[in-house]
Amino acid sequence: MKIGYKLFAEGYSPTELVRQARRAEEVGFDFVEISDHFHPWLDDHGHSSFAWSVLAAIAATTERLELATGVTCPFLRYHPALVAQAAATTALLSGGRFTLGLGTGERLNEHVVGRGWPPVDIRRDMLRESVDIMRLLWSGGYHSYRGTHLQLEDARVFDLPDVPPPIIVAAGGKAAAGLAAEYGDGLFATEADADLVDGYAHAGGTGPRYAEVSLSWAETEEAAATSAHRMFRFGALGWPVQAELPNISGFESASRFVSVDDIRSSFGCGPDVEAHLAAIRPYEDAGFDHLALTNAGPDPDGFLDFFRDELAPALRVTR
DSSP: OEEEEEEOTTTSOHHHHHHHHHHHHHHTOSEEEEOOOSSOSSGGGOOOOOHHHHHHHHHHHOSSOEEEESOBOOSSSSOHHHHHHHHHHHHHHTTSOEEEEEOOOOHHHHGGGSOOOOOHHHHHHHHHHHHHHHHHHHTOSOEEEEOSSOEEEEEOOOSOOSSOOOEEEEOSSHHHHHHHHHHOSEEEESSOOHHHHHHHHHTTOOSOEEEEEEEEOOSSHHHHHHHHHHHHGGGGGOHHHHHHOOSHHHHHHHTTTOOHHHHHTTSEESSOHHHHHHHHHHHHHHTOOEEEEEEOSSOHHHHHHHIIIIIHHHHHHHO
């Protein structure tokens, strides 16, 4: 089991994200994961820096910490050739510590380039073609590609690592779990869903299984729940809504009636280590072996100290 720290790029400046990553390494996290978005989810988040620049800075200022995107959509806002180049460069800068997380994206971030928003089955096909293109480019030499949705013309990535970065594919259902098994080197999820892990394995998947765990540390349970509501109430809308709303104002309106209690039930809240362990255990039981802990509390350093002093020792005992 590896334990990671989710860098909430929508809530903090790029310099603060790099600082948090360095502290995550100091307190014993195995990896950090960062979202790759153009917009934040809510107005008061206030940030959404370019993930690849942040990853480069983290790679240059850490030594053992593994890095991952959680996750990148490689086919609308980007072309997969650019993602292949960015991932190869990040793998080199980090000395092979980088994992590329891929998914079918959200309209909130991908519509900005004016290329429309295809239905999810088409986006899955585009993801397949994107992986094909990236693996071609990582094999060395010049390549062209003519897919149903995506094309590549006489392109080469010159700076390549000896071993290409592994690809983990986000999945929220059986079809995507099969895609992760067929096209990826691992699985990425946000729910403690044993059926998803089983579906991935049944489809032939044998790689690491990543999941994000929702926690909120504060000195009181109420302060933790209130902060989680302020920062993460958009998550209560569910993935079909999160993938389809086109702008921040939509998320503000749609989450208006989400209460603190609605959020409290889905987060490990407060200063008690048992509350956090209770939130983590279902993911372990479901079969995930790479857990990225998301802190929705108001004090990142307080959470990082809590992990070092209480949560990490408790996890070592329970594993």
